Amino acid sequence: MKRERTPLREGLFTEDVEGGALLASRCKSCGQVFFPKRGHCLDCFSQDMEPVILGRTGKLYTFTIVHMPTEHYDPPYCIGWVEFPEGVRVFGQIKGWESQPLKIGMEMKLVIDTLWQEAEKEVIGYKFEPLFQDAET
């Protein structure tokens, strides 16, 4: 039986021909960007918000390889924070950490991938992956 692809949350990310992107919101009054989206600004409390799509690449801010099981994941797996050009830090899992050592500051791209599987559904979310090739050329 084919599992249904279900996003971890509605309104977190989008998938198009270029790949995945994160759905954020910007305060029209003070300019602060929030991810995930907010109905009002947490800085100035304005309710005048506009949707923005974050850039698809950012810089690795910090990471850890987890060696213990957590609810949905078997070890080892890698998680970290990526800093986007909009000034937003986003937490997520990191793919491709096994093939080459990660370094803080390296360019990361956003990918949409399976987070975990349940009996009837496949939960999908965003992850980050190093742009190794770009860094070498």
Added chain:
Amino acid sequence: MREVAVIGVGSTVFGKFPERLLEAMGSEAVWAAINDANISPKEIQFAHCSTLFGGAVCGQRILTEVGISGIEVVNVENACAGGATAFRGVWYAIASGLYDIGLAIGAESMTTSPIAGKLIPPAAGDLAGEMGNSAPAHFALSMRRHMEKYGTTLEQFAGVSVKNHHNGCLNPYSQYKKELSIEEILNSRMICDPITLLQCCPNTDGAAAVILCPMSIARKYTNKPISVAASVLKMGDYVSRWKDLASSDLTVKCTREAYEMAGLGPEDIDVCELHDAFTYSELSHYEELGFCQYGEGGRLIDEGITEIKGRIPVNPSGGLLSRGHPLSATGVEQIAEIVWHLRGEAGKRQVAGAKVGLAHTMGGEVANLEAGSCAIHILKR
């Protein structure tokens, strides 16, 4: 606001005691505090009791074992900062003049809790938690930032665990009484790279209790009253405003306010008990508490400055790493430890001539916040 004094402290030995009921541990700590204060249980006018996993009306269940009934009891939950929150509540009710004699209790049985031997699970709706974050991971992410930004070494972090386990050997209340080497710590099982098992606080059972009253009547009970010079408790700020994961902005904010309230500065602190849930935590808190500049935490370890005989002894009890961490009991135990040092009653781990002590407690993981809360208490004799 009236000046408030600690007149009695008590604690159980910390450790893994799955056969011990929370009520038994709590009442043992309360009795020890009552005997220490040389007070009749009948004089206790109110109590704040903290537990996270101990269930409803924990304070009443403990006091019933002691022989105290009919008084106001407030049950407090504030994750790992619960004990510090209970202490602050009692301090405030006495400082404001509402009551004269109050009791703060913290009690936790981690080995019989639903999370015994496991991780504290993420709250529903915690996006990072659902993506695989956890408390050790949270601190591992900060630790790597600290290493990247300041060049702090794995050996310096391990040095925190060496020191605290050494101190634990000197503390009869400590869960562990075992010396550890840097090699043993760094070669222990990897938990969240670069945090290894012996850099994490353990699962612990235990209870602690503290009795407070106005300074004006404290000498009726003790010739060594310890004054509460500052009490600060705040929730964390949004991760989006967190300047750098290498440091706790929340600790900085609370510390500044506490020093101002006490009219003291970091140079006045003779002994400190801080929230070393992980080795990284202790090292970064040195910086946030003003014991050194940002990035110099590792140097304090290299130079032995935070050892019992050093310039600013930190966690002479063994801290969370060695004395153990029964979540809600920790904040109350830290106060008891500081009081023993200020009275000169800390035995083999005594910090010589300590006059001013600081207790720092962190509590709780909240999605989108740096931390749930931070409490700072400054005590002086």
